[in-house]
Amino acid sequence: MQVVKSLNNSFVHKQKVNAMGAWFEISVLTGDTEIAEQRVKSAVAEIKRVDKLLTSLGTDSIANQINYNAGIAPVKINGELYRLIERSLLIAELTQGIFDITYGTTASYVNVELNAAHNTVFLKEKGMGIYFGGIAKGYAADRAKYILQLNGIDSGVIRTEGSVVAWGLQTDGSQWTIGEADALQEQMPYAGHNISNMAVASSVKAEMLAGSDISNICIMSTSAELSSAMIAPLAKLGIQKGRQMVDALQQLACVFVDQQGKMHPSKYMAALN
Structure with missing residues (x-):
């Protein structure tokens, strides 16, 4: 487990695990290394439990x-x-x-x-x-967050391929932003958006956006399950129809990035910052 000390004597404890054919990185903020290891272990166990629940491998599944x-x-x-x-x-x-x-x-x-x-x-x-492939990793991230909060972890980040779940505050007391929670997205034009207590999914597969007017999509909601499930539909709908769908919902906010790098935010995006 990687441990990094912050200015306010909290520690960021990070651990990366493989499950569901993907990687998960769990980061928790606490001043007690032993507690951090125990809590992260419980989150990893929950991810593996969800994997077993949703897998289609094995005749007994x-x-x-x-x-x-x-x-x-x-x-x-x-x-x-x-x-x-x-x-x-x-x-x-x-x-x-x-x-x-x-x-x-x-x-x-x-x-x-x-x-x-x-x-x-x-x-x-x-x-x-x-087959639960389009929703499983998001659901597992939500469940891992729930287990960590249930066990007293007030701030943390869970990352998996294309998804980020963040809650609480950073070690300096500021809110998490997309770029600070996920270094892979720190150069994206939407990297400065606050996402504390939110779940973010972004398009990471070029083939998903082939022939589209979109170069990237970033979807935010309170659930990684919902955010990750909506990536493929919005990629297929394109910017205009995709924004219309998102604007009709109160559970979602999103940013489309077009092929020229221009952002097209949904109407609820401003309310999140």
């Missing part, structure tokens, strides 16, 4: 059980997974299916049937399946 029973029978799931699927379907409906956790020749979010009374999920068509 719940995702594989759901997929195996597509077109055959509903599968009973726990409340946590039920709520995640429910939220995923809401995002799919909001984006008119651009974001969709289903795959296969008969794939469509409208063919996912939830039963709240029995806590079951049913894929109505054979040959379809569900």
